[in-house]
Amino acid sequence: MIRQTRGDSFFKLLTFPIGELPAAIPLGYWIGWTVKSQIRRMRDGELLSDCVCTWANPLTTTTLAVEALDASEWTVGQAKWDVQFTRTSDGATVSTLLDIIDITADSTL
Numbered sequence: 001m002i003r004q005t006r007g008d009s010f011f012k013l014l015t016f017p018i019g020e021l022p023a024a025i026p027l028g029y030w031i032g033w034t035v036k037s038q039i040r041r042m043r044d045g046e047l048l049s050d051c052v053c054t055w056a057n058p059l060t061t062t063t064l065a066v067e068a069l070d071a072s073e074w075t076v077g078q079a080k081w082d083v084q085f086t087r088t089s090d091g092a093t094v095s096t097l098l099d100i101i102d103i104t105a106d107s108t109l
Helices: none
Strands: 002-005 010-015 033-041 047-057 063-068 077-087 093-095 100-103
Touching: 033 063, 047 077
Parallel strands: 002 100
Antiparallel strands: 010 063, 033 047, 033 077, 047 063, 077 093, 077 100
């Protein structure tokens, strides 16, 4: 579970292997794949944020930065989050394991 304060920017740096994705993937494997990530409220699936995904080094594709700068309107409670990879050549899709985010209230507004 990830702890996140409402209003603070969400930022995660993911280094392979991630979740169930294979650990032995070669450098540059994810070139030619699109990457997207969303954070949704757990109780009803309402979209809280589309995350921005950026490869730290686009040639090796081993470290991915995922961020949502504005979390000021996020609802306190639990949310779900994952990252989805789609191969542009044929549409094959693979996702990381779903992670839970515990969003707490901020005392400094």
